[in-house]
Amino acid sequence: MRVNNIEYSCYRNLRQVQLSFSHGVNVLYGMNAQGKSNILEGIYYFARGRSFRGVRDRDLVMFGEAAARFSIEFVRGISDAPITLTAALPASGKKKLYRNGAPLRGSAEMLGAFRAVLFCPSHLSIVNGGPAERRAFLDIAIAQNSQSYIYYLSNYRRFLAERNALLKRYSQGVRVSAEEWETYAAQLSRAAAEIYAERRAYCDALTEDVSEYFREMTGEREKPSLKYTSHLDISESGEELFDEKEATAESLYTRLTTNIDRESAAGSTLWGPHKDDIHITLNGKEARLFASQGQQRSIALSMKLAEGEFSRRVSGEYPVFLLDDVFSELDESRRRFIMDKLKGRQIIVTSCEPSVVPTANADGDIAYFEVKGGEVFP
Ligand SMILES: Nc1ncnc2c1ncn2[C@@H]1O[C@H](COP(=O)(O)OP(=O)(O)OP(=O)(O)O)[C@@H](O)[C@H]1O
Numbered sequence: 424m425r426v427n428n429i430e431y432s433c434y435r436n437l438r439q440v441q442l443s444f445s446h447g448v449n450v451l452y453g454m455n456a457q458g459k460s461n462i463l464e465g466i467y468y469f470a471r472g473r474s475f476r477g478v479r480d481r482d483l484v485m486f487g488e489a490a491a492r493f494s495i496e497f498v499r500g501i502s503d504a505p506i507t508l509t510a511a512l513p514a515s516g517k518k519k520l521y522r523n524g525a526p527l528r529g530s531a532e533m534l535g536a537f538r539a540v541l542f543c544p545s546h547l548s549i550v551n552g553g554p555a556e557r558r559a560f561l562d563i564a565i566a567q568n569s570q571s572y573i574y575y576l577s578n579y580r581r582f583l584a585e586r587n588a589l590l591k592r593y594s595q596g597v598r599v600s601a602e603e604w605e606t607y608a609a610q611l612s613r614a615a616a617e618i619y620a621e622r623r624a625y626c627d628a629l630t631e632d633v634s635e636y637f638r639e640m641t642g643e644r645e646k647p648s649l650k651y652t653s654h655l656d657i658s659e660s661g662e663e664l665f666d667e668k669e670a671t672a673e674s675l676y677t678r679l680t681t682n683i684d685r686e687s688a689a690g691s692t693l694w695g696p697h698k699d700d701i702h703i704t705l706n707g708k709e710a711r712l713f714a715s716q717g718q719q720r721s722i723a724l725s726m727k728l729a730e731g732e733f734s735r736r737v738s739g740e741y742p743v744f745l746l747d748d749v750f751s752e753l754d755e756s757r758r759r760f761i762m763d764k765l766k767g768r769q770i771i772v773t774s775c776e777p778s779v780v781p782t783a784n785a786d787g788d789i790a791y792f793e794v795k796g797g798e799v800f801p
């Protein structure tokens with residue numbers, strides 16, 4: 424997969440930007456606060472359906488302007504016709520998305536067409552942060568490769584929000600019938616079992632690549648491993664459930680129908696995939712607690728490389744790799760390792776200092792762009 428062109432208007436500090444990328448390495452360089460990350464954020468928007476920096480769509484509109492409009496043109500197989508995705512974000516009102524000019528119903532319909540893997544320094548928190556960060560890693564990565572995952576996850580989130588609101592009303596004395604609790608338990612447990620199965624399979628699939636990348640990157644003999652963990656691994660009566668959709672659905676259903684007073688006191692749903700985690704270990708010990716900062720960073724980088732490998736296995740081609748300011752944090756040998764592993768794929772890198780991007784091995788297909796005050800100079 425390759426991005427050919429991008430076009431932004433009134434997107435953050437980019438008033439009017441048009442760029443054509445090389446199919447190899449692209450280096451966006453410039454001083455701080457010039458718009459480098461904004462450019463990557465706009466590209467990744469089409470892979471994720473929202474900003475990777477956790478802001479609302481309307482925050483992407485240039486200050487004082489009525490709307491942002493931006494698009495990417497990309498190709499999948501080399502012989503395929505290019506596809507253009509466009510987002511129009513008003514400062515107030517609903518966003519509009521288009522594919523080759525035709526309106527889409529929403530992000531769910533857009534996701535999966537354009538695939539990208541984003542690396543940024545904050546990804547260290549996938550290893551050393553809380554469970555929510557690891558769940559987000561899974562959700563974003565799996566959604567790009569599975570339409571059914573998007574469907575079940577969005578259903579799950581909707582039912583969960585509704586059930587949590589119901590628990591709050593119940594705790595204030597509103598009567599709720601047994602059937603209503605059962606309906607929510609059934610809907611949530613059906614979606615949960617699918618989410619659980621996909622996340623678990625994804626972690627299993629990633630483990631081998633992660634440990635191979637880690638070994639090559641560090642030369643260490645210690646072995647990282649990822650294991651998806653959930654309350655649903657164990658039934659309420661204490662037996663271990665092995666990835667059986669029926670059994671996990673049933674185990675959640677039972678919990679959600681028999682602990683309502685406890686959940687209502689807590690004010691939210693206490694079981695389900697929104698409570699799960701990935702147990703990341705190095706030689707069997709929890710990496711978050713025992714691995715060094717350098718080892719944690721190497722695991723996070725290995726996970727990102729493995730994410731790209733998984734995507735290729737599912738779709739037959741590599742996604743686009745977006746690297747936001749990662750090289751300045753790495754030693755020379757890791758920089759070269761990353762560039763070597765990404766050889767032959769499209770990479771778009773930002774950096775204050777272009778010389779930290781080791782391009783010596785990049786086969787000539789390299790483009791440099793200077794980003795200055797919201798403008799880009801090839
Ligand atoms: N909605 C917006 N409208 C106009 N400007 C914005 C908006 N949002 C952010 N900016 C500006 O964009 C600039 C930052 O852009 P960006 O994050 O891309 O910088 P950068 O070049 O990646 O810098 P660094 O090297 O520090 O990471 C800031 O000056 C910020 O004020």
Ligand SMILES: [Mg+2]
Pocket residue numbers: 459460461747748773
């Ligand atoms: Mg930046």
